[in-house]
Each structure stands twice: as structure tokens, then as C-alpha cells.
Amino acid sequence: MxxxxxxxxxxxxxxxxxxxxxxxxxxxxxxxxxxxxxxxxxxxxxxxxxxxxxxxxxxxxxxxxxxxxxxxxxxxxxxxxxxxxxxxxxxxxxxALKNLQGLAPLPARQFAMYPEWRPDEQLDSLARLCGLLDSHFDETELGEFIAYWLGRPEVFENQHQWMLRFVRQLKNRRALRRDPTAPVTGYQQAAAPAKADGSPSKRAQEMMEEARRLRDKQQESHDEENT
The missing domain is CATH 1.10.10 (Arc Repressor Mutant, subunit A)
Incomplete structure (x- = not known):
């Protein structure tokens, strides 16, 4: 399949x-x-x-x-x-979808989001399948996506499903760029210009740090309840 x-x-x-x-x-x-x-x-x-x-x-x-x-x-x-x-x-x-080329076999392992996650080489083919012709992204877009889901450690997806979520974020960003009057919700906001060094923006880094802090706090509380 x-x-x-x-x-x-x-x-x-x-x-x-x-x-x-x-x-x-x-x-x-x-x-x-x-x-x-x-x-x-x-x-x-x-x-x-x-x-x-x-x-x-x-x-x-x-x-x-x-x-x-x-x-x-x-x-x-x-x-x-x-x-x-x-x-x-x-x-x-x-x-119609049986012999669709360009996508790797669906991985079975599911995992929570982690700070070093990146989409793989199948992103462009998957984006085109979903109607997104330009799958390029900057580190700010990726960093804010990771930060958002780091704050939700109860969500487990496989690599393909995480990339689908990321493609949806990119599509929402493109739509907001076309319509600057559209409301901003959650992490789906208009993209900031990419930084020259290719690293996540200061805001994305702050979001990731806060998500890590909340995750560690939840883990500490869980450990205390089990002791």
C-alpha cells in the first residue's frame, strides 16, 4: 500500500x-x-x-x-x-493511487516530536500530492512547527504523518501571504524572512525552549507521582 x-x-x-x-x-x-x-x-x-x-x-x-x-x-x-x-x-x-511514484513506503513507527526532527527527502513529492508546488521552507518555519508540537508530547505520529502536518502548515503560511487580512491562529502565522545564517529565529528558539521546559516539568510531575 x-x-x-x-x-x-x-x-x-x-x-x-x-x-x-x-x-x-x-x-x-x-x-x-x-x-x-x-x-x-x-x-x-x-x-x-x-x-x-x-x-x-x-x-x-x-x-x-x-x-x-x-x-x-x-x-x-x-x-x-x-x-x-x-x-x-x-x-x-x-x-489512481496504487502506483503513485516518489513516496517511500509508509513507516510504521510512531514517535513524539523532538527538537532535531526534520522532514526527509520525500517532502517535495508529498507536498505536490497535497497541492503545494513550493515545498521550500526556512529554519524559522521548521523551528516554530517543532516548538508547537514539543508542547504536545502526548501526540505520536510516524514520519509520513509529521510531514503531512508540516505541509499543512506551509500551505497555511502561503495562504496568509496571499491574504494578509486573514486571522492568525496558533503557530500558523505569516512566515518571517529567513535568517542569513539559516538558523531558527529568536522567537522560534524561545518557543522551543519553553516547550522543552514544559515537557520537563510534566515529566518531573509524572516521576513524582510514581515515586
Whole structure:
């Protein structure tokens, strides 16, 4: 599974039956990035859950059509051939995110933010996937992002997810630059000019120090409670 597929499949907007249809049937049966012609009776049997002598869960043709619409809206399927205007029986789709190039396999390990964190070489490809054409950043932007999340040590993400958060910050900064009247919230503020030496700004350094202090204080309190 590519990171792009994972991101789409874990969206709260996608239902569990739609995820199951994609992962357990469409992707599994596909040849390269193209599905086989969809067979509604076969799809219904693949998704059905049978109890003792009867079905506990069954999918109607109308529900199958709605599930496929969900997958298209999520960007996972792209229609290439359709034989019936009212449904997708016999239709073929391209798995639009299956062979997306430029992204490394999704790392499984999650971690809290730490002062030395940096995005990796996949940032540019990920930014373009998210609609951000310019992924360049300065040390002030990075420092303020790290400082914000250092103050939230209960948040654990993997490298890919941390980079997604960073890309969202960069997108918000670009939007604020285009619209200087937009309100400023949290650490999502207009970017300050990069310092000549490439180091974080004084404000970013202060934020990081304060975040470390709060984290150490929380750890001391936790240690005292456990002694």
C-alpha cells in the first residue's frame, strides 16, 4: 500500500464497507492498476457476512454503487470504462493511487516530536500530492512547527504523518501571504524572512525552549507521582 492510498483509506469520510471493498476485493483482484470488470453479484458475495443460516450483512446493488462513488470521491478509483449508465456493473477503474511514484513506503513507527526532527527527502513529492508546488521552507518555519508540537508530547505520529502536518502548515503560511487580512491562529502565522545564517529565529528558539521546559516539568510531575 502506498502512503497516498493509506492517507485516503484512513479518511474519516470513507465508510468501513468502502475500505473493505477496495482492500479486500478491488485492489486484490486488480491487474497492475486496473480493476477487472465489476460483477455486482460477485461483489455482493464478497462483502456479505453470513451468520448461522442467514446473512447478517448484505449489500444491495444501490449500496454497491454508493460505495464505489465513495471510493471515486476519495481519489482511489478513476473510471475508465462504463457499460451501464445507472450503475457500475461491468465497469473498469484505474487504481489512481496504487502506483503513485516518489513516496517511500509508509513507516510504521510512531514517535513524539523532538527538537532535531526534520522532514526527509520525500517532502517535495508529498507536498505536490497535497497541492503545494513550493515545498521550500526556512529554519524559522521548521523551528516554530517543532516548538508547537514539543508542547504536545502526548501526540505520536510516524514520519509520513509529521510531514503531512508540516505541509499543512506551509500551505497555511502561503495562504496568509496571499491574504494578509486573514486571522492568525496558533503557530500558523505569516512566515518571517529567513535568517542569513539559516538558523531558527529568536522567537522560534524561545518557543522551543519553553516547550522543552514544559515537557520537563510534566515529566518531573509524572516521576513524582510514581515515586
Amino acid at each position: 502506498t502512503p497516498a492510498e493509506y492517507q485516503a483509506l484512513t479518511s474519516s469520510k470513507l465508510s468501513h464497507p468502502a475500505r473493505s471493498l477496495y482492500l479486500l476485493y478491488l485492489r486484490y483482484q486488480a491487474r497492475a492498476d486496473l480493476t477487472q470488470p465489476l460483477d455486482y453479484p460477485e461483489l455482493g458475495r464478497a462483502l456479505a457476512v453470513q451468520g448461522k443460516g442467514d446473512y447478517r450483512y448484505r449489500v444491495t446493488p444501490a449500496e454497491l454503487t454508493a460505495l464505489i462513488d465513495e471510493l471515486q470521491q476519495a481519489g482511489l478509483l478513476s473510471l475508465t470504462e462504463r457499460t451501464h449508465p445507472q450503475n457500475y456493473h461491468g465497469a473498469r477503474f484505474r487504481l
